[in-house]
Amino acid sequence: MDIANSRWLWLSTLPVVSVVLFQAAIFLRRAWADGKEMGLSDEQLKTGFKTGVISAIGPAVAVLVGMLALIATVGGPVAWMRLTVIGSVAFELPAAELGVSQFGYSLGDGDISETAYATAVWSMTLGGTGWLLVSALGTPHMEKARQKLGNGKEKLIPIISSAAMLGAFAYFLTGEVAAGTPETGSVAVGGLVMLVLLRIADKRDIQWLREWALGTAMIVGLLVGVVLQVTVGSWW
Structure with missing residues (x-):
């Protein structure tokens, strides 16, 4: 846990979280600009923004509760990074357990080796890469598919x-x-x-x-x- 909560690990996860925050800022700016082009008023845009913020409270609380469980097993930096990118404790915990189990450990054991811990982090990271690739490569084509399904x-x-x-x-x-x-x-x-x-x-x-x-x-x-x-x- 000294390694899992070390200063260097905090610093290494900071760029990943910064990218996610930067993406959120871009999406917000783009949504506001597109709303203006669609003819929405400032009041309508503010109402939509407020509704989105309030609606996100419930899911955010669920993620926060899951983060507490993840912090206790893989440390604060990795929990912060993984749930910022993916946000699914239902995936992260089993993936971490799969990693440490290859060395005969279980999450919560006090004597997990550095190699087993690193394997758990790699299992979480590589396991979630598929979702990111599908989103990155498939999203640009989703609108065309939606239009095709509508058949004009x-x-x-x-x-x-x-x-x-x-x-x-x-x-x-x-x-x-x-x-x-x-x-x-x-x-x-x-x-x-x-x-x-x-x-x-x-x-x-x-x-x-x-x-x-x-x-x-x-x-x-x-x-x-x-x-x-x-x-x-x-x-x-």
Whole structure:
């Protein structure tokens, strides 16, 4: 852990995190400029920005909690770097465990060697490279694919985009629903809270409630999952 939290490791991860922050700044500037070209007002752009920030609170809290677990196993610098780039504790922890297990260790052991630790870091880094390559090489062609699926019919494009987003969410949720009672309860209650809040916001035209709906639903869902885990456990 002295090596895992050393000054040199902090310095080596700083460039990677800086690149991610630089990308975020570029995306924000580009989004603002494109919004202007589309005819959106400053008020609409500010509302969209605020909504995005608020909606990111729930996922950010989940990543932060996972980072605490990762810090205890691979140290602060690597945890900071990996979750800045990928943001998936569900991938990083198993990848680190896979690395140290090749030398007969398990995460949490107090006598993990430097070689085993380095192997864990390489496992996390190389294992996540595929996602980055697909994003870098595939993203420029996604708009053409979307247009081709729409077959020249402009009305179909937003429908296809919405269907793809719903499919992605459904793919991730099905694994959670089948995992056990706490996960099922968390998904169900979170979804119901989201529907209720959006219905109230639309009926009474409450803009701030729309902005906080996603974050609130995620937090309520997490709390329900914890309560079910502590009280009844998992029934399957």
